[in-house]
Amino acid sequence: MEGNQGAGSSRCYLLDVPPVSRPSVAAHQMEFGYPKESLQGLGFVVPPHGGPFLLSTDAVPFTNPTATCCEKTISDPWSNEEVGTSDSKDPNDQTSSSKDGDNSCRWRGSSLEKGKVKVKRKMREPRFCFQTRSDVDVLDDGYKWRKYGQKVVKNSLHPSRSYYRCTHNNCRVKKRVERLSEDCRMVITTYEGRHTHSPCDDENSSEHECFSSF
DNA sequence: CGGCTTTGACCCGCGC
DNA sequence: GCGCGGGTCAAAGCCG
Numbered sequence: 001m002e003g004n005q006g007a008g009s010s011r012c013y014l015l016d017v018p019p020v021s022r023p024s025v026a027a028h029q030m031e032f033g034y035p036k037e038s039l040q041g042l043g044f045v046v047p048p049h050g051g052p053f054l055l056s057t058d059a060v061p062f063t064n065p066t067a068t069c070c071e072k073t074i075s076d077p078w079s080n081e082e083v084g085t086s087d088s089k090d091p092n093d094q095t096s097s098s099k100d101g102d103n104s105c106r107w108r109g110s111s112l113e114k115g116k117v118k119v120k121r122k123m124r125e126p127r128f129c130f131q132t133r134s135d136v137d138v139l140d141d142g143y144k145w146r147k148y149g150q151k152v153v154k155n156s157l158h159p160s161r162s163y164y165r166c167t168h169n170n171c172r173v174k175k176r177v178e179r180l181s182e183d184c185r186m187v188i189t190t191y192e193g194r195h196t197h198s199p200c201d202d203e204n205s206s207e208h209e210c211f212s213s214f
Numbered sequence: 215c216g217g218c219t220t221t222g223a224c225c226c227g228c229g230c
Numbered sequence: 231g232c233g234c235g236g237g238t239c240a241a242a243g244c245c246g
Contacts, residue, residue, distance in 0.1 A: 147219055149238060163237070219244075229234085
């Protein structure tokens with residue numbers, strides 16, 4: 001069924017990144033005509049001037065319902081609806097952030113929390129996914145990520161999905177990376193949440209200064 | 215020695 | 231109600 005991502009929440013873009021050692025990405029596609037506001041809302045800071053980016057990534061809107069991988073990505077459990085509310089500033093979010101911030105006290109145990117958590121689970125952070133063509137899994141977006149898990153994906157020929165988390169102190173942004181089953185060179189990167197800092201904040205700017213878009 | 219990756223287990227949500 | 235799949239945690243190992 002098509003159009004379920006019409007909600008306009010979790011957006012997906014397709015990038016054609018040359019197989020270089022540093023396929024820095026993504027963010028650069030926003031200037032391909034995508035609503036910057038939404039991107040900013042997601043934590044992707046877009047240069048106000050929308051200046052040209054260094055990379056010549058070829059971005060394509062990744063919202064075609066018939067697009068194989070796209071469909072799969074979007075129809076995953078986290079699906080679009082929760083992202084729709086960019087005003088995730090509801091009370092729930094407050095609570096969840098305090099919990100989320102501390103993964104150790106997530107929904108493990110405390111049956112008391114269950115009820116609340118249940119709801120919260122659906123109310124995740126805003127997400128943003130990209131499809132890139134690259135030989136490397138982890139796209140250098142200027143932030144520092146730490147891998148915290150890997151999963152086998154059943155209905156995929158490339159059954160490995162990796163989970164990353166921003167290493168910055170109070171930043172709870174997560175990133176999910178998986179290979180496209182049809183084309184192992186295609187990487188689907190899904191960002192979740194908003195960075196509470198700038199990339200330069202993560203590592204000493206230097207080369208990343210031009211990637212402040214993430 | 216510190217940080218990161220790997221890997222197995224646990225828990226939750228959803229579909230049947 | 232049960233089973234499956236997905237997401238996260240935490241311990242152990244590895245590397246710089």
